[in-house]
Amino acid sequence: MSEELQQYITEANSTMEKAISHLEAELVKIRAGRANPQMFDGLFVDYYGSPTAVAQVANISVVDTRTLTIQPWEKNMLQVIERSIIAANLGVNPQNDGSIIRIFLPPLTEERRKEIVKRVQNEGEQSKIAIRNIRRDAIEQVKKLQKNGLSEDIAQDGEKEIQEMTNKFIALVEKNLASKEKEIMSI
Numbered sequence: 001m002s003e004e005l006q007q008y009i010t011e012a013n014s015t016m017e018k019a020i021s022h023l024e025a026e027l028v029k030i031r032a033g034r035a036n037p038q039m040f041d042g043l044f045v046d047y048y049g050s051p052t053a054v055a056q057v058a059n060i061s062v063v064d065t066r067t068l069t070i071q072p073w074e075k076n077m078l079q080v081i082e083r084s085i086i087a088a089n090l091g092v093n094p095q096n097d098g099s100i101i102r103i104f105l106p107p108l109t110e111e112r113r114k115e116i117v118k119r120v121q122n123e124g125e126q127s128k129i130a131i132r133n134i135r136r137d138a139i140e141q142v143k144k145l146q147k148n149g150l151s152e153d154i155a156q157d158g159e160k161e162i163q164e165m166t167n168k169f170i171a172l173v174e175k176n177l178a179s180k181e182k183e184i185m186s187i
Contacts, residue, residue, distance in 0.1 A: 002150055005142060005158045012138035012162060016131050016169045023127040023173060027180045030120060035062045035105055040070075045077065045084045054081055063102075070094075070101040108184075116184050124177040128170055135166040 037060040044051040058072040146155040
C-alpha cells in the first residue's frame with residue numbers, strides 16, 4: 001500500500017478515536033441517577049474576570065449516591081458557583097449554607113429517564129455522523145490518489161480498510177450507548 005494512502009487511513013483512525021473520546025466525555029456528563037462530580041466538568045464560573053472550570057476553584061465531592069458538595073477555596077466564590085449551576089440548567093437545585101454548596105439529586109422518574117435516554121441517543125447519533133464524515137473525507141482522499149496514479153486495486157483495498165474501521169467505531173458507539181442506557185434505566 002502506498003505511504004500516502006496509509007497516512008490517510010492512520011489520520012482517519014485517530015480522528016475517529018477522538019470522536020469516540022468526545023462521546024465518552026459527553027456521556028459522563030449526563031446524569032444517570034447517581035451523584036457524579038464529572039457532571040460539572042463543562043461548568044465555568046467567572047473567576048476574577050476569566051472563565052474558569054468549577055473544579056479549579058472548588059473541591060467537588062460525593063457525599064452519598066444522591067448528594068454532592070462543592071466547597072470553594074474562597075468564600076466569595078459561593079454565590080458565583082451557585083448562580084452558574086442554576087444558569088447551567090442541570091436539573092438540580094444548589095443549597096448554599098454559607099460555607100459549602102450542597103446539591104441533592106432528585107430520584108429520576110420513568111419519564112425523566114426516557115428523556116435522558118433520548119439525549120444519550122442524540123449524542124450517539126452525532127458521533128456516528130462525525131465518524132461517517134471522517135470516512136467520507138478519507139475515501140475522497142483515496143479517490144484523489146487514484147486519479148493521481150494509485151492503482152485501482154490498492155485504492156479499493158484502502159477504501160475497504162476505511163469502511164471496516166468505520167464499522168468498528170460505529171459498533172463502539174453502539175456499545176457505549178447501550179451501557180449508558182442500561183445505567184440510566186436501572187433503578
